[in-house]
Amino acid sequence: MTTDFTATRARFHLPEGVIYLDGNSLGPLPRAAAARVADCVTQEWGEMLITAWNRAGWMDLPRRLGDRIGRLIGAEPGTVVLGDTLSIKVYQALASAAELRPGRKVILSDTGNFPSDLYMADGLVRTLGDGHELRTVAPEAVEDAITPDVAVLMLTEVDYRTGRKHDMARLIARAHEAGALVVWDLAHSAGAIEVDLARAGADFAVGCTYKYLNSGPGGPAFIYVAPRLAAQSRPALSGWLGHEAPFAFDADYRPGAGIERMRVGTPPILQMAALEASMDIWDGVEMADVRARSIELTEAFIAGVEAACPGLALASPRDPGQRGSQVSFRHPEGYAIMQALIAGGVIGDFRAPDILRFGFTPLYTTIEDVTGAVEILAGIMATDAWDRPAFRARAKVT
Numbered sequence: 001m002t003t004d005f006t007a008t009r010a011r012f013h014l015p016e017g018v019i020y021l022d023g024n025s026l027g028p029l030p031r032a033a034a035a036r037v038a039d040c041v042t043q044e045w046g047e048m049l050i051t052a053w054n055r056a057g058w059m060d061l062p063r064r065l066g067d068r069i070g071r072l073i074g075a076e077p078g079t080v081v082l083g084d085t086l087s088i089k090v091y092q093a094l095a096s097a098a099e100l101r102p103g104r105k106v107i108l109s110d111t112g113n114f115p116s117d118l119y120m121a122d123g124l125v126r127t128l129g130d131g132h133e134l135r136t137v138a139p140e141a142v143e144d145a146i147t148p149d150v151a152v153l154m155l156t157e158v159d160y161r162t163g164r165k166h167d168m169a170r171l172i173a174r175a176h177e178a179g180a181l182v183v184w185d186l187a188h189s190a191g192a193i194e195v196d197l198a199r200a201g202a203d204f205a206v207g208c209t210y211k212y213l214n215s216g217p218g219g220p221a222f223i224y225v226a227p228r229l230a231a232q233s234r235p236a237l238s239g240w241l242g243h244e245a246p247f248a249f250d251a252d253y254r255p256g257a258g259i260e261r262m263r264v265g266t267p268p269i270l271q272m273a274a275l276e277a278s279m280d281i282w283d284g285v286e287m288a289d290v291r292a293r294s295i296e297l298t299e300a301f302i303a304g305v306e307a308a309c310p311g312l313a314l315a316s317p318r319d320p321g322q323r324g325s326q327v328s329f330r331h332p333e334g335y336a337i338m339q340a341l342i343a344g345g346v347i348g349d350f351r352a353p354d355i356l357r358f359g360f361t362p363l364y365t366t367i368e369d370v371t372g373a374v375e376i377l378a379g380i381m382a383t384d385a386w387d388r389p390a391f392r393a394r395a396k397v398t
């Protein structure tokens with residue numbers, strides 16, 4: 001193992017007395033981020049004003065950061081760009097992919113996909129209004145559902161609820177055999193597991209940076225388009241920064257070269273400054289090491305919880321090869337249990353209807369965190385400490 005996880009952990013701010021098992025939802029603060037953002041505000045925005053778009057390299061930041069993320073997901077240089085939110089990038093990739101398969105009307109996805117991805121697909125189908133349909137099947141049934149009418153297969157590689165992982169290379173091969181394109185959502189893959197988009201023959205991929213990649217709340221999403229498809233992909237969200245020459249201010253839209261065309265509007269520079277601080281940490285990390293440590297942590301957590309908490313049922317695949325970097329357990333009172341756990345200093349989250357979800361992020365999660373979390377959870381379960389009205393009151397964000 002070449003990655004020094006003690007060193008990476010030291011580069012994050014982790015509040016005293018908290019075991020953080022929710023970096024799969026919002027990554028913690030890189031220690032250098034506050035100073036980097038402050039510098040961007042005072043030195044770049046403050047002193048350079050609008051000249052910073054050139055002098056501080058703001059205009060190229062979405063591409064530069066795209067390449068740094070690209071290394072973690074096996075993307076070729078120059079194929080990833082940042083901007084907008086993940087929901088928007090899902091729409092954009094899907095629209096371009098669907099347009100590349102004229103005559104085929106089906107967008108195929110699975111019932112475990114994140115609702116926003118399905119909502120965006122539904123919105124696209126309504127906008128197209130020409131007989132397109134969104135078809136969803138159970139995750140296990142996806143492979144057999146790739147019929148000749150499928151234009152695009154749209155999947156989230158790692159299920160946000162259970163952590164179940166699709167076989168990316170296999171499904172791409174099946175889809176291509178059937179003449180379909182594939183859009184992968186890497187929200188729970190980028191920075192979580194090994195991904196090799198180029199080797200798998202991926203077409204389109206999207207993901208977010210505020211989960212495993214630690215860009216902070218509202219950080220921009222990323223999009224990947226395979227080099228062989230980039231020149232043919234027509235952006236549905238044809239904003240000026242995806243234009244071949246934004247500052248020509250032409251009346252007609254001409255798509256930019258390669259991945260540049262997937263940009264839409266003005267990029268969020270302050271958020272990207274925070275992401276730069278996180279990528280300074282990620283640049284020294286090997287995903288094979290992250291995966292190996294993640295499996296150690298998740299295996300230890302499952303063994304510990306199953307030994308100490310008989311009331312909790314494992315909702316994630318038992319085989320680590322079949323899951324991402326999170327572990328979920330089911331319990332009818334999952335919400336109250338999670339609130340009691342958070343009150344006890346262990347932060348995970350709850351996903352309706354009954355899932356307690358825990359993310360394992362080797363950059364800053366240790367085996368001591370795992371044993372500490374198991375001990376606190378076991379205490380709560382053994383004493384029914386969760387069984388209080390205060391823990392049942394639902395907050396807006398769960």
Ligand SMILES: *Cc1c(COP(=O)(O)O)cnc(C)c1O
Nearest residue numbers: 085086087114116156160185187
């Ligand atoms: C987190 C997540 C999203 C969130 O989309 P935003 O537009 O960034 O809010 C979408 N899809 C999946 C699969 C996710 O995990």
